[in-house]
Amino acid sequence: MVVVATSIITSCSTTKYVPKGEYLLKKNKIELNKEDKAGKLTKSEIQGYLRQQPNRSFLGIKAGLMLYNLSNPDKNNKWNNWLRKNGDPPVILDTLEVEKSVKQIKSFVDSRGFFQSVVDDTIDYRKNSKAVVYYRIWSRQAYRIRNITYEVLDSLMRDMILRDTLEAVIRPGMVFKVEDLQKERERIETLCRDSGYYAFSKDYVSFDVDTTIGNHQIDINVVVSKALYQNELMQSIEVLHHKYKIRNVYFFVDFDPQKAIEDRKAYYSGLDTSYMKGFYFVSKRDSGYLKKKVILQANYLFPNTIFNLEDVNLTRKHLIGLNVFKFVNIYFSEVPQPDTTKEIRLIDCHIQLSPITQQSYTVELEGTNSSGNLGGALSFNYQHRNLFHGAENFNIRIKQSIEALAQEERGVKQIMGTDVEANLVFGKFLSPFFNREKFVKKFAPKTTVTTAFNYQRRPDYTRTIFTTQMMYSWQTSRFVSQLVSPFSLNAVKLPYIDPDFLAHLDTTTYLAYSYRDVFISSLNYSYIFSNAKLKKKSDHLFIRFNAETAGNLLYAGYKVTNRPVDSSGSYNIFGLQFAQYIKADIDIRFTNVLNEFGSITYRFFAGAGLPYQNSRALPFERQYYAGGANDIRAWHVRSLGPGSYVEKNSGFYNRTSDMKLEANIEYRFKMFWVLEGALFLDMGNIWAITKEDDRTGALFKFNKFMNDIAVGTGLGARFDFDFFIFRVDLGIKMRDPGIATGNKWIMTKGPLDFHRDLVLQVGIGYPF
Incomplete structure (x- = not known):
């Protein structure tokens, strides 16, 4: 213990492994003098351009550095290697990196329109072999855009580009920013490629920027160049950009990239080609992997239509969304044409679809966490991703679980549970309405049919729930999805209640009504917004709104038909009192990413449910x-x-x-x-x-x-x-x-x- 304590105390010296004559970078301080608030320079942005960052710390404690300092550099065993690998080595001040940081900051500040800015640094060397670097930025006044002109050298594209300048990213009066010029290049590229110019790229867009007009103003000339073409003499000449039309569309339904690479000729010779509704389907002779109709519903690329990049992206997105393909590859090949002067050229579209394994099963041993009750579960899962060859996804799950339940007076008890759930997902609405091809293509609707049984044995009661539900879901935009369950049927029974808990329930009428056998027939709606990006850490917002109502149709039907009530004055179905209530809640979460090391997440939740008519209390499961x-x-x-x-x-x-x-x-x-x-x-x-x-x-x-x-x-x-x-x-x-x-x-x-x-x-x- 003495040895361990001595090691930890020694490691608290953060300069333990700082070489003599060198300095540990303690802190970077940024001093920002903003003369033009419209420029919106922030310290957090400038931090990203510093070449050296000090060791991470929290409340002044550099835990990673302390861990590294516990190691012995003279020993190369597992323990010391682990300390060095997972700890943070001391960041030694490098004056060359400071100079590079100053140049990078200056370049960044210039890119934001502060061309007359001044950036310098000061290093404060301290006695304890530590140093603090001060970066000072005088941003001065930002340059603003005075005039914007467009010079489109291609006469065929000129009118189209000029008409769309109302959507331009850059506008007169704005503060000049290089990033806005990049966005404008991308906007013009997207416009052109969505209008048939398959070979156009943002490299054809350049900017002439005039900063000499004075008064902190800039004139910008946007230049859209002609296409470059190599003639027979291998000379590059400028020509007009060509539009491209899709000639044929080929679907390779069960494409195997490995076999295609190993022996291309033998692989393609073993494939058959069929024709349906203007499309070619290329597959193995015995292939019945996926119905052609399902593929065409997810397709936005058609023969004899002008190339459109958005249609390519939508086709890829919807084909991947079928969840039956390992990967989806879309590429185009230009059709050789003797007359190269034609305004519109032809391309063929090839869509390679590699199937995923259709059936799989897993046996899992997992840790569980139900609102803080920790436990474990053993589950068996079976999945068929293409049950009827129409991209129907069938899942069945059987789970046995046990959780620890902390009780205030009785110590730790156990919750035993058994769950059986089966669901079938269809890539359309199981409804006579809303199944037109345009609706399916635009909103990617799905129908999920679920049947489940849950058995739970707690110290205070035993409960069983049988559930049947149909749910419709669809994507209304990139960030918004919606769900509607026209019916969700739940039969809840409590075959056993602990006598002590029952006595506790009887102390209040509300609790007594909450813990009863009940039948729940509900209508549910959910609206979900999420702009989180999977592969990029950035600020993101999540909103979920839920609304639910239950028992209204049953109550109206029983009322109209004069059905008798039970002794408590309530109607029953299948021997169970049915619940009647309305409920809604909203969950809002916002994550602000401060830097690559830290973020702040805010959350707000509000919800309420109101029982009425056939119910005196909300069912316990809905509280x-x-x-x-x-x-x-x-x-x-x-x-x-x-x-x-x-x-x-x-x-x-x-x-x-x-x-x-x-x-x-x-x-x-x-x-x-x-x-x-x-x-x-x-x-x-x-x-x-x-x-x-x-x-x-x-x-x-x-x-x-x-x-x-x-x-x-x-x-x-x-x-x-x-x-x-x-x-x-x-x-x-x-x-x-x-x-x-x-x-x-x-x-x-x-x-x-x-x-x-x-x-x-x-x-x-x-x-x-």
Whole structure:
């Protein structure tokens, strides 16, 4: 222990491995003098152009550097190699890199229109072998665009390009930015390639920029050049750009790229070609892999039509979306023509479709995390991606699970579960409406039919749920998808309730009605917006709105036909009281990426459900709860609320109610190895919105709900192993609405009670 402690203390010297006469880069400081606020230069942008960054730190602690300093450079064993590999070596100040950074900053600032800017640096060498580098930027006044002219040298393209200048990225009066010129080049390229100019590229677009006119103004001349063509003498000459028309479209339905490369002639000689509705299908002689109709529904490229880049991208996207191809490759070949002077040339389109394995099964042993209840599961999964040769995706899953359930008085108990679920996904709407080819091509609709059975045995009750659901989903834009379930049928039964828990339920009418056998026939709608990019870390927004209503048609039918009610005054179906309610909620998340090492995620959630007519309480499965690993982390799951209500001598964490408000902020930052850190602040609660709930303090009231807000903070660690993230969060209660009298801020009442006020949450993945 003494040796380990001595090693750690020694490693705290961050300059331990800094060579004599060298300096550890402690910090970069950027001083920005902005004379023109319209330029919007920020320190975070300039940070990206610094060639050297100091060792990462959090609250002044350079954990990665400390880990590296624990190693012994004279030893080459596994332990020391691991320390050096996963720690951060000291960043030694390099004055040449500082000079390069100054040049890069100057180049960047110029690209943003600050041509008269001045950039310099100062290095502060300190006694403890550390150095701080100061970068000073005087941006001065930004140059603005005065006039823009377009010089299109190709007479055939001139009118088209000039007509579309209303969509131009650059406009008079704007601050000059090089990045806007690049966007304008890309806009012109897209316009031309969407208009038939297959061979056109942004390299034909250039800019003449005149900065000599004075008064911090710029004139820009956009030049669109002619095409370059090599004649018989291998000389490059300028010619007019040609439009291209698609002659034939060939689908290689079960293309095998490996065999095509190994022996091209033998491979292609073994393929048959068939013709259908103007398209050629090339495949093996015995191939019946996928119906031709399904392929054509996902296709936007047609013979005898002008080339359009957008149609190429849509075809690739929709063919990949069928989930039956390993990869989709689209390329074009120019058709040789003796007359090269023709304005329109011909190309053939080749679409190579490599099939994915149709059937697969897996047996998985997995870790589970249900709102902070950790456990394990053994599951069997079977998948058929092309069940009826129409890209129908069939899945069946059987899972046996066990989870640890922490209870306040009874210690740790177990939840046993068995799930059987089967679903079938069709690449269209199973409906006589909305199945026209234009609708299918535009919105990529899907229908999912699901049947599931869930058995759950908890310490307090045993529950079974049988579910049948049909759901329609479609993509209305690049970032927006929508889901509608015209019917979702759930039969919920509780064959066993623990006597102590039953006695607890009987203390309030609302809870007693919540835990009953019930039949739920609901209509559901969801709207989802997400602009997150899979391969690029950038700011992104996620919004999900859900709406649900249940029991209205059944109630109207029973009412019209004068069906009898049961002893509680409610209608029943299949021997079960059916639920009647309306419910809606919204979940908004925004992630602000600060730099490559850190980000801040904000979350807001609001939801409410109202039972009426045939129901006196929302079914337990449709109620909201607070607390847990993905919620307000300073409370155990289902242990907070509703409102200021306090359960006494219950021993059960099962607090639920009709309404929920929640807000979260989490700062995430990389540390070293696979370790990431987090600081968070959670706040919110649940409430009742009907007076049927007679729990003291549970009812939501506008004039007092702010006094019911729970506040928790804490810190966490995430271990990012690429294929999954293991998370540990320590939640600390700051404000407890359950405190009956006086100040509800816990830290004003003396030292924290570690058993009561601190909660350790373990989870899989990020909390939101």
